[in-house]
Amino acid sequence: KFNLNTREIGKEIKYFDTIDSTNTYSKTIALEVPHGTIVMSDEQVGGRGRLGRNWSSPKGEGIWMSLILKPGIPPNEGMKVSHIAAAAVCKGIREITGLEALVKWPNDIVINGKKVCGILTEVAGELNEIHYLIVGIGINVNNIDFPTELEEKASSLLIEGKKKYDRKELIVKIISIFEKFYDSFIKEGSLEEVLRLCRQYSALIGREVVIIKGGSQEAAKVLGMTDEGFLEVELSDGRIEHIFSGEVSVRGQ
Numbered sequence: 001k002f003n004l005n006t007r008e009i010g011k012e013i014k015y016f017d018t019i020d021s022t023n024t025y026s027k028t029i030a031l032e033v034p035h036g037t038i039v040m041s042d043e044q045v046g047g048r049g050r051l052g053r054n055w056s057s058p059k060g061e062g063i064w065m066s067l068i069l070k071p072g073i074p075p076n077e078g079m080k081v082s083h084i085a086a087a088a089v090c091k092g093i094r095e096i097t098g099l100e101a102l103v104k105w106p107n108d109i110v111i112n113g114k115k116v117c118g119i120l121t122e123v124a125g126e127l128n129e130i131h132y133l134i135v136g137i138g139i140n141v142n143n144i145d146f147p148t149e150l151e152e153k154a155s156s157l158l159i160e161g162k163k164k165y166d167r168k169e170l171i172v173k174i175i176s177i178f179e180k181f182y183d184s185f186i187k188e189g190s191l192e193e194v195l196r197l198c199r200q201y202s203a204l205i206g207r208e209v210v211i212i213k214g215g216s217q218e219a220a221k222v223l224g225m226t227d228e229g230f231l232e233v234e235l236s237d238g239r240i241e242h243i244f245s246g247e248v249s250v251r252g253q
């Protein structure tokens with residue numbers, strides 16, 4: 001049971017002990033459930049990242065949830081909702097734990113350079129309008145052990161804060177911040193607060209990075225984030241480029 005004091009988001013919550021992936025399941029019910037429905041599970045056995053990658057989702061230790069949203073916006077605006085989620089998770093984690101969570105564009109939250117949260121936004125729709133949008137949020141809360149290949153790059157709130165955190169309290173906080181940001185985007189078209197947070201708490205702005213595109217890599221310096229949510233970088237030959245998706249890794253990390 002959750003005491004969500006939200007207007008629409010999370011009015012209906014579908015809770016599972018175990019599931020393959022909350023995003024995959026959400027797709028199968030999205031057209032039948034109300035806007036704002038949340039699917040969460042204590043464990044995922046087929047948790048997904050982007051591009052078919054895996055998302056480790058052990059039982060009882062994290063927040064593995066998907067928000068089913070039906071905004072009347074064009075599909076190419078969907079990424080903005082992903083930024084809204086990143087800003088909400090970053091702010092929520094900071095308020096509850098006091099830890100210095102940063103947004104690693106486009107969809108990760110990191111603490112001390114390690115990933116504690118990933119966001120997977122999937123859009124279904126036509127040229128002009130989204131039918132639904134699924135925002136999958138995975139947060140490592142009380143995880144201690146990671147698969148060996150993740151040890152170097154992943155962490156949890158427990159590891160960074162050296163104490164256990166109440167998952168319910170985090171969910172309530174994050175969802176209520178998310179709804180506030182989402183409402184002002186949908187009703188007023190404003191992303192002001194979200195962009196301010198993504199810039200203020202950026203893990204990338206001002207850093208030397210490597211941009212990975214397909215098979216090739218290019219060194220760059222991150223200058224900022226545009227109002228559309230693109231990453232603005234300066235390449236080594238001085239050209240300025242706006243990147244709208246993809247992989248960016250901080251050099252030396």
Ligand code: BT5
Pocket residue numbers: 020021022023024044046047048049050051053054055056057063064065066107108115116117118119120136137138139140150153154155
């Ligand atoms: C993501 O993908 O970061 C998006 C993750 C979204 C997970 C949520 S959980 C609820 C919902 N249901 C789902 O099935 N998914 C969503 P990406 O940027 O592609 O990062 C994936 C990479 O992160 C993997 O290849 C690993 O290197 C790493 N990784 C896997 N599990 C991790 C974890 N628990 N913590 C940190 N890093 C992890």
